[in-house]
Amino acid sequence: MYHTLKLTYLAVLATQIGVSLAHPSIENAEKRQLVPLSMGLASSYGAIAHMTLTSTGNTLITGNCGTCPGTAITGFPPGVCTGSTSAGGTAACLAEAACLSAYNNARAAGPTVALPSADLVGSTLPPGVYTFPTASGTLSGTLTLDGALNPSGQFIFLMSTTFNAAAASKITLINGAQACNVYIIVGSSATVGAGSQLQANILAYTSVSLMAGASNNGTLCALNGAVTLINDAITARANCSSL
Ligand SMILES: *[C@@H]1O[C@H](CO)[C@@H](O)[C@H](O)[C@H]1NC(C)=O
Ligand SMILES: *[C@@H]1O[C@H](CO)[C@@H](O)[C@H](O)[C@H]1NC(C)=O
16 A cells, blocks of 8 residues: 555656666666766655654754655654654655665666675675675674775665664775765665664665664665664765765
8 A cells, every 4th residue: 555655656756857666676687887876865864764764762863854655753852853854745755766766776786796695794895786695684793895996986785685783783984985875775674783883875675773872874765664763873974075
């Protein structure tokens, strides 16, 4: 029901702004050259959800907040959204459509590099489009993203199903790598453990949940479900600086 409504509404928006609503599988998508992905109108959003945006405790979202077509945004206050809040409004719907567009573009990006392990812990990676040996991907500690070869390069992680970051996991950016250029593309839902410190746009086909005290630089997008937060700190990364 929601799905149908959403697709109908987004189809209208898509016609206006020229995005594709396809959800191609990694296997079937024809890989194109990696062109820079963009969060577009979603880049000013800390969190954008299809159904609900829920916070418990003193979450701080530095940026805009929204839902589309859902209208339930709860927990603000005591949570704070420093930008504008759109519950089912046009601004949120355009941001949600931009999330979907970025998601589909990421799914089609290539050439891809196959990671040896499902767990990103301990890796130091250059820009690239990465796939996992399993349907899901995990991060059980620190992942380092290295911009040495190209500080404007993008780091794209494609998961068929879930992404799970353990408590206190971390993404560290070195040599000019930028949070705005990190994309975690999740085929079902993403769960980020308590106290984690991530730097990524996290685009989940279903939902995104951050446990207590986690922080992120980037946009959280739930394409069909909810964004759920607990005492978290989210900072939208508007545009990348061109380096
Ligand atoms: C987000 O970026 C700022 C610098 O712009 C940095 O101080 C902060 O630690 C980053 N947050 C995370 C979770 O890494
Ligand atoms: C981001 O880039 C777009 C397109 O270049 C521009 O229209 C917009 O004003 C920029 N946003 C910020 C916050 O700089």
